[in-house]
């Protein structure tokens with residue numbers, strides 16, 4: 084067993100103050116103080132986000148881009164300010180390259196449907212990987228069914244790392260898009276995304292990055308990565324549900340047909356034909372999730388404030404969790420990727436992950452049990468499901484201690 | 499909150515009855531999309547009676563115990579009686595008011611899942627397979 088990781092002390096000293104900003108954390112579940120270790124599914128929301136959404140509905144509620152009145156002006160300005168904030172957050176070249184969606188899932192579906200409509204035809208190929216979440220698999224399968232394209236899958240090692248040699252071999256003149264996750268939600272694998280993108284670009288192929296599990300844990304610079312699309316969800320970065328972001332390079336977005344038709348996405352409508360609005364509105368049909376955007380803006384500020392201290396703290400927490408769990412009799416950690424962030428899957432001998440989840444829930448500890456929307460990965464690992472802990476900005480070593488202390492009870496019941 | 503993992507349930511999980519070797523009769527397979535668990539059920543019907551009901555597959559303590567208890571409870575019943583037991587259990591699992599589960603015998607231990615709605619599908623998995631099997 085490794086020596087326990089040293090927790091950066093100044094960052095750790097601030098944790099009580101950070102935890103106080105999250106009202107949901109201050110409750111008991113089944114009579115025990117809540118330990119929330121399911122942050123890869125969704126994070127809790129700080130007061131600043133909750134208050135920003137309430138304040139929007141209290142003072143500014145209106146529709147955007149439609150009225151000349153003061154409230155509409157305020158709501159529109161608030162939305163566009165968030166767009167620019169997100170632009171700066173991921174370092175996009177211009178706000179028009181930031182599209183609001185309902186989440187990562189819709190962002191990926193937008194690209195599959197719109198980019199796919201023009202650029203992907205029969206016999207063309209799309210490359211994904213074994214580590215993908217279902218939302219970065221099924222949209223491409225649907226596109227392949229529609230277009231006659233072929234889905235190619237980058238294999239992984241037993242440790243849970245992508246096989247880059249195999250990836251090189253998959254790229255060819257029919258490859259129209261590479262769509263891969265930045266960080267795997269089930270194993271926490273951090274993919275060598277720079278190299279993946281460089282190899283694709285060497286082949287003349289654009290790359291979509293599913294950033295749902297990366298954005299909460301590391302700074303992302305889409306221009307430095309040179310990715311063509313980058314998708315993430317607001318609710319996994321302390322923002323509300325129902326709002327997410329698709330970054331796309333203007334050159335690609337301009338060439339793509341609209342995704343949905345409706346209000347706001349047009350510049351003029353006549354029954355003889357309609358001309359579409361410019362970016363980003365071409366891809367934002369209908370009334371957007373305005374309150375969601377407002378909440379996302381506040382969440383981005385919150386994350387940016389705390390990320391520099393959270394990164395080393397989380398790295399130490401991950402190391403602590405890995406050695407603490409591995410030291411418990413009967414526990415096996417799933418995978419050993421070269422770099423892991425955010426999520427850690429484990430198994431207990433002879434105990435089904437759902438039963439682990441229920442028994443620790445009765446101790447007030449929230450973890451995820453199941454296939455994590457990554458059934459092809461589970462099949463590759465020869466598992467039906469795993470138990471998973473995943474970290475947020477408020478987790479402490481005491482949370483891990485509560486979990487490891489609960490496991491003997493699991494073993495006692497089922498062992 | 500009731501005790502979900504009662505001794506009788508854990509016993510059927512550790513030592514599932516009528517498990518494995520499904521034989522040559524009709525079989526059905528059902529999967530729980532939440533966890534990927536799968537149960538296969540097989541029946542050897544003679545004289546319109548379920549003279550043998552067996553299962554295999556992989557699953558959590560609840561789905562394995564539920565399948566094991568089901569096989570025990572329904573052997574030697576005709577299809578109509580088996581359907582009636584299944585219906586009584588479903589009512590006991592889902593009715594608004596806590597049920598009088600006395601008529602369910604050993605199956606009554608499954609009704610503690612009422613306090614754990616996220617786990618209801620684990621218990622019902624083998625019973626939905628039964629539904630399909632009896633329909634064959």
Ligand SMILES: Cc1ncc(COP(=O)(O)O)c(C=O)c1O
Pocket residue numbers: 123124185186187188189216218219264266267268293295296316456
């Ligand atoms: C890697 C990954 N991609 C995509 C998604 C889908 O995100 P959402 O459900 O917010 O659209 C998730 C969320 O679980 C995820 O972990």
